[in-house]
Amino acid sequence: MVFPNNSDEVVSALTICHKHKVPVAIRSGIGHSYIGQSTVNNGVVLNMQRLKGFDVSGVGQYIVKMGAGLDTIEVYTLMGLHDPPLAFPGGSHATVGIAGYFSGGGQSVLGPKYGVAVDRLVAADVVVYDKPSGAFKVVKATLSEGYEDLLFAVRGGMGGNYAVVLNFYYEAYPATRVLFSSGSMNNYVVGTYATRVREYMKFMADESTPADFGSTLLFRSTTNMSLSYYYSLCLCSPDGDCSVCDEVTSRFRKRTGTTDPTFFLPDTEEMSLVRAQWTQMNCGSVYPSKGVRHASEAEIQAAMDLCRYIGTHSLDLHWVQMNYYYPDNLSLGDVTTMVDGILGETCYKSGCRQSIVPYTHKMLDEPQDCRRDPGEKCTSFDHRSRGFNIEHAIYYKPGEVLSEVAYPWLVDMSEALKPISLNTKYQNYMEDTSTRTEWISQFFPHKGTYERLQAVKRKYNYIDIFDIDGVRNFSVEV
Template sequence: MAVSTTAVLSLLLVACFCCDVFLPSLASSSEENFVACLSEKIPGELLYTQSSSGFLSVLTASVQNARFATNATVRPACIVTASDVAHVQDAVWCGRRHGVRLRVRSGGHDYEGLSYRSVRAEVFAVLDLARLRDVRVSPGEASAWVDSGATLGELYYAVGMASPTLAFPGGACPTVGVGGFLSGGGIGLMMRKFGTGADNVLDAKIVNADGVLLDRAAMGEDLFWAIRGGGGESFGVVVSWKLKLSVVPRTVTVVNTDRTFDESTAAVLAKWETLAIRPFLPDLTIRAVVQGNNTVFQTLFLGSCSQLISKMDAFFPELGTTAADCREMSWVRAMAFIVLSSKDVNVPLEGMLSRTNNLSGYVKNKSDYVRCAVGKAGWERVYREHLSRNGALMMIMEPHGGVVGSVIADSATPYPHRRGVLYNIQYVTYWCCAADGGAAEAAAGLINGLYGFMEPLVSSNPREAFVNYRDLDIGQNAVGDDGVTTYESGRVWGEKYFMGNFRRLATVKGKVDPGDYFRNEQSIPPLLAV
């Protein structure tokens, strides 16, 4: 049975929570002293301890995956909902003084929940940046300062209200936090034209491990390089970013093409794979989403419908796009249409300002990069042996090529998946209830089966992965006898995310945070100079 376009697109935003109980963290004098230190510096209404009546609601306010609200999750000693940069500095200072680490959260979309939970039993606190959410657009210089706690939806709305011809090359989920998006590099719908989100960062302000606020000039180019895609919670707390905005036409075109999977759809996917290697089509992005026997091609073209049809007739006639399929609108309205609705071209722009979480299911994600086309026969096998058997499996594919793949060097930022990459794959499986003890195991079997099947079809040595789609299955840090994360344990997963850039990231970490204060299960380990 085919799944509708609306159903598939709505599932892209599904990541949820059920009301299970968190395990208490380990009480200690360091924890008590840490909370006392915070209480002296930060207003009481911004500090939530485990005994606070609002603790659980604040902790889950931006949780986007229910499986981390289960009894296997260690909860923080307290939550600091900073409303000023000084509160961030105070939290770092108190944490360093009393030996309590911080986990930093902006939007809460991290796929392993590492910004608000710990896999191991330890005392830690959550520094929640949701109150730091200002967006200040300067249309005259085509730039914007945006706080890390703002969402992509809030950024898009502010840019669109400031100018009809300015845009930012971000992703397709409006509730993703800007801080997390940029910290992981940030792939999105216009990167073929303008590069990743992190490629468009001009400046930033970071609170380092000493609690000192630094801008680009003060932090130096090595650290500035590292924070633009080197993963969150490794180098400090980035509190705001200065972004280069992109100039776009007043009218862009969007098309959603919904096809039931059959032999012809496999041929269309095979042809779609080849578009990424065409450097002369940077204005055109076609995102493919496959679930069950349904495939949705989401097209964003930076130009008019007539221009799009001309290009599609020339390069991708197999998709069958016609003028009747086109929806012409401004860029900001196009983003609202893409991220909020697949039907209503007049969907209110204010919908992008919503910060609600999703509290109805469980999700597991994995990722890959494709450098050689899967081809028609390969897609037929993917569908026949995996996708057709269960509608709870989804593949979301983001085309690379263009500027991100052939203009910007692999080492320009920590995001290395550029030259030679056709597209990124995000695998998604979801299930409903914690009470169903076999549901999680069954879902893991589905996604691991598909991931295993894809191994010979995707990149290798290393098998690349995207840090913004964190996956603890590919490796976790180990702590050495000196109390810091070991470089060798980090390499296991780090070279999959960062490839040849991993060692440079570890070297930067060794310079700015040699004591490894900012860390989680997949943070960059410090590589210390001998």
């Protein structure tokens, strides 16, 4: 494993690996890829975790330069430390690296307000292989001032294909206070639970539900317990008035019936955005008591380390998963089919999980901010339909043979749910059972997206230095 400290060392490492025909895997966080993209046998892992630069330029329009080695908890905290505090629509796992997050688009609870993460990505510093000179070099991929095709690929085209990103440039908004809310629905009779899930989906998909209100609905079961709960973040007005959020959250809770306490998240509480983002990662209990703006650097670092530990050790479980995008008009029968799978006997014995992420408002808008040919898109993220991304997973024990219980359950779920889905999938949730024909059309359903990504790879990585056994099936073909 190689830990470069700067761009020159990245270039040197890639040059040596190419000379000796050694495959390279890139890692920015601790390695969250379901199919093992950030690991390699008989090769080199290029670990970017020392590239943690963070700088904000501009007043009014805040362009945040983020090193590729930053993880989610660091970005949230650094955004919160800025004056004024800034907003970033990241995920709910502290240890996910932002490079991997960006590479798949980046869905989040703030998506209805800010879009998917790549929508506000305006540039990137990238190491590419320059074919004319036969050498690696650093370039800046931009919206309209050079290497626009490369930025298109960086904005959701899957990582480990085109180049090595050193820095991301993200256009951030000033953060407001938020109303954080959570609740559970502890009735697991199939009909009752399906009705409540459908009410959740109808409320979130309704165009009258404001973009300032975002929510995720989760289900977790083990052999010892079951719990279904939501959390929501509602962005208050710039002057701190949360009255609209109070009203929307109350309507949501009343309609969905998710009012039982979770016991580990606040029911409803106004707080800073950075604290709310720590809280959604189940790290509210270790958030600095003074707030990050008044805590010492040592106190912040200790709290972040505890948050990372919570995320990686609180539930020592392994799982395999499948996901689909779904339309916004699922019937009660459709939802019952879905619920029946996670409340069935197999999940009762093994344990299962489900997460429902709504796609509404700004997430549906393809950015128009780049220089491009007529008819072309600015991002390679193709999932812009109103509806939901829903992930289903089943737990397994170390050493358990997946073909005996886990994979058959996934096959049954997929066969049951595919007819009611859009048959498209989120490219950050890769499934090791997918064929190339399946994932190309499921990750990149828009006509021309995959072909443009192929052209980018041929131009900047025709040597295919990231060609790794085990995940080769999921690489963009040169």
